[in-house]
Amino acid sequence: LVNQVYGAYLLGYDMIRIKASSQISFEDADRIKKAMRKLVGLEIVDEDGFHISAQFLLDANTLDAEKILRRMSAIVAGMYRDLLEAIRSKENSIRRVISGRDDEVDRQYFLLVRLIRSAMMDQKLAGKLNLSNIDILDYRIAANLLESAGDYIVDLAAAIQDFSRIRIVDEIAEAGALVEKMQEKSVAAFVNKNRAESNVVVKTYNRFNEIITSIKNNAESKNPESAIAVLNFTYSMDKIARCWIDVADLVKPVHLTAPLKNA
Numbered sequence: 001l002v003n004q005v006y007g008a009y010l011l012g013y014d015m016i017r018i019k020a021s022s023q024i025s026f027e028d029a030d031r032i033k034k035a036m037r038k039l040v041g042l043e044i045v046d047e048d049g050f051h052i053s054a055q056f057l058l059d060a061n062t063l064d065a066e067k068i069l070r071r072m073s074a075i076v077a078g079m080y081r082d083l084l085e086a087i088r089s090k091e092n093s094i095r096r097v098i099s100g101r102d103d104e105v106d107r108q109y110f111l112l113v114r115l116i117r118s119a120m121m122d123q124k125l126a127g128k129l130n131l132s133n134i135d136i137l138d139y140r141i142a143a144n145l146l147e148s149a150g151d152y153i154v155d156l157a158a159a160i161q162d163f164s165r166i167r168i169v170d171e172i173a174e175a176g177a178l179v180e181k182m183q184e185k186s187v188a189a190f191v192n193k194n195r196a197e198s199n200v201v202v203k204t205y206n207r208f209n210e211i212i213t214s215i216k217n218n219a220e221s222k223n224p225e226s227a228i229a230v231l232n233f234t235y236s237m238d239k240i241a242r243c244w245i246d247v248a249d250l251v252k253p254v255h256l257t258a259p260l261k262n263a
Contacts, residue, residue: 198248
């Protein structure tokens with residue numbers, strides 16, 4: 001039932017009504033309400049023991065895909081900065097804080113997917129959003145990559161307890177700072193359709209990869225327990241970095257965005 005609520009929301013339904021032949025239990029009602037609280041703009045407008053009605057109260061025409069994507073990026077960036085600081089200070093209790101913020105990333109992700117799907121079905125809305133068919137597809141992919149990056153950061157925060165066995169914190173912090181730069185550049189390149197910025201992301205990833213390779217080689221020459229922790233950590237960090245490479249790859253090459261000279 002919860003998945004059906006999510007599905008109706010993402011498909012653009014303005015009214016979602018849940019009806020039961022027998023009284024809805026407290027546990028089921030609570031589960032439904034928790035699901036609805038994860039969906040931006042959806043509010044319960046009517047409820048009794050046998051039904052729950054919720055309405056989407058935001059006007060799609062007032063929403064902005066770029067602003068929602070930037071909001072997602074800002075939250076993910078904050079999660080990652082706090083993770084880097086926890087790495088430097090060896091703070092092991094950061095996971096709950098980061099996980100809580102990832103819930104907000106999910107809320108914004110659902111809102112953006114709903115808006116994009118609505119734009120796909122309504123060309124007038126797509127025109128107001130200034131999104132072409134290709135832009136709509138690209139925003140859907142970019143939103144998914146940001147949502148995935150948030151999940152990877154939560155996973156990385158869960159592994160931070162293994163950091164007590166790692167002695168190369170400075171090198172990992174340096175690699176982490178490059179990933180932070182990659183996010184900033186990739187999202188800016190995507191929303192501004194700036195190919196030059198996207199090329200910077202690729203160059204930054206190459207430098208990041210050099211540091212990660214050095215970290216892994218140094219770890220393998222030391223005790224096996226430390227090496228396993230380092231390999232797991234660098235693998236998770238590389239998954240986050242690859243999200244930003246994929247976002248940067250969405251930027252169209254210059255020859256596709258500029259008119260042909262001989263046309």
